[in-house]
Amino acid sequence: xxxxxxxxxxxxxxxxxxxxxxxxxxxxxxxxxxxxxxxxxxxxxxxxxxxxxxxxxxxxxxxxxxxxxxxxxxxxxxxxxxxxxxxxxxxxxxxxxxxxxxxxxxxxxxxxxxxxxxxxxxxxxxxxxxxxxxxxxxxxxxxxxxxxxxxxxxxxxxxxxxxxxxxxxxxxxxxxxxxxxxxxxxxxxxxxxxxxxxxxxxxxxxxxxxxxxxxxxxxxxxxxxxxxxxxxxxxxxxxxxxxxxxxxxxxxxxxxxxxxxxxxxxxxxxxxxxxxxxxxxxxxxxxxxxxxxxxxxxxxxxxxxxxxxxxxxxxxxxxxxxxxxxxxxxxxxxxxxxxxxxxxxxxxxxxxxxxxxxxxxxxxxxxxxxxxxxxxxxxxxxxxxxxxxxxxxxxxxxxxxxxxxxxxxxxxxxxxxx
Numbered sequence: 001x002x003x004x005x006x007x008x009x010x011x012x013x014x015x016x017x018x019x020x021x022x023x024x025x026x027x028x029x030x031x032x033x034x035x036x037x038x039x040x041x042x043x044x045x046x047x048x049x050x051x052x053x054x055x056x057x058x059x060x061x062x063x064x065x066x067x068x069x070x071x072x073x074x075x076x077x078x079x080x081x082x083x084x085x086x087x088x089x090x091x092x093x094x095x096x097x098x099x100x101x102x103x104x105x106x107x108x109x110x111x112x113x114x115x116x117x118x119x120x121x122x123x124x125x126x127x128x129x130x131x132x133x134x135x136x137x138x139x140x141x142x143x144x145x146x147x148x149x150x151x152x153x154x155x156x157x158x159x160x161x162x163x164x165x166x167x168x169x170x171x172x173x174x175x176x177x178x179x180x181x182x183x184x185x186x187x188x189x190x191x192x193x194x195x196x197x198x199x200x201x202x203x204x205x206x207x208x209x210x211x212x213x214x215x216x217x218x219x220x221x222x223x224x225x226x227x228x229x230x231x232x233x234x235x236x237x238x239x240x241x242x243x244x245x246x247x248x249x250x251x252x253x254x255x256x257x258x259x260x261x262x263x264x265x266x267x268x269x270x271x272x273x274x275x276x277x278x279x280x281x282x283x284x285x286x287x288x289x290x291x292x293x294x295x296x297x298x299x300x301x302x303x304x305x306x307x308x309x310x311x312x313x314x315x316x317x318x319x320x321x322x323x324x325x326x327x328x329x330x331x332x333x334x335x336x337x338x339x340x341x342x343x344x345x346x347x348x349x350x351x352x353x354x355x356x357x358x359x360x361x362x363x364x365x366x367x368x369x370x371x372x373x374x375x376x377x378x379x380x381x382x383x384x385x386x387x388x389x390x391x392x393x394x395x396x397x398x399x400x401x402x403x404x405x406x407x408x409x410x411x412x413x414x415x416x417x418x
Contacts, residue, residue, distance in 0.1 A: 019220035032210025050110025092278030101263030108259035142198035149191030226401035340403035350393035
């Protein structure tokens, strides 16, 4: 039943590119990620709330001095002019302008809210990108380890058969045969371990891509050299600072503190409570008229010194926090770049060692197959060293790739949408 469901889901979904490149896997994961989607909606909500807060106050229609009791008398035409229900009625439009600095404070508040939501979204996008890239790289490494393991199992099986024949000819001891049996079992265990890890990483990748369990996809190797030297460390640090969403949030907090301080000073300036234009209907002895009204508030005491001091202290605190985070970010970029450089040196050394050991193993195997006198213990030793070095070589390449992914995560620009 599960297999049928997987087929139905894959049939309904758009065709996947095969093999799937690293960038295509990231794009698919971001498109299908519910975490990215709901954080994107929250970010859009924050922008909409900012727009709503910055709306101008709605003007009010006011009617005053209206004689409502006269409206129920049906004999309007029999009343005197002075008894008319609209006698001396005033119709006015009143509007309250925003306080000085109010819109700036609201705009800064909205920017903090947006930056906070953008931080959640950007970190989710970055983490998803990095995790999918890591899974893609790990699966390809496990594939290489599996291919190496199968080759090793095949070679140790051949050597094991050869040693058994030599023992039948009394040219090998039981100890030598036991050692080759152990080597064969060890190779089989390494192969099984790589297959288990590959299945686990593959299932995680399917979950990140939004594909059903059991789906079959092929992965394309990355075209980037995992051990290629990164850009200049100084350029990476500057890019990491400029694109870090958390630092953007701190800058927005500084703007909010500045806006609060500015509004605290502007509150001491006299400002309009309202502006009004009205039209009064004619009375017995008064003609119709148009009037303009306004009200000013004059603050007497300054009660907001503590508020301004708190805003200034908050601003200084976020300035120091930016310095601390920038220093930590710089250290992390420097450390990651150094680790990648060290892994690149290891990869080069392992590559050279593998070449030397492969040549030596080929000579030992050829000598052994021709029946020449060869120390079987030396054959086992160099075979074991070769396979171990090959595994270390693949792991060093993977670590180099992971450090490259981490550098990209730290310094890559993340837009507010996937």
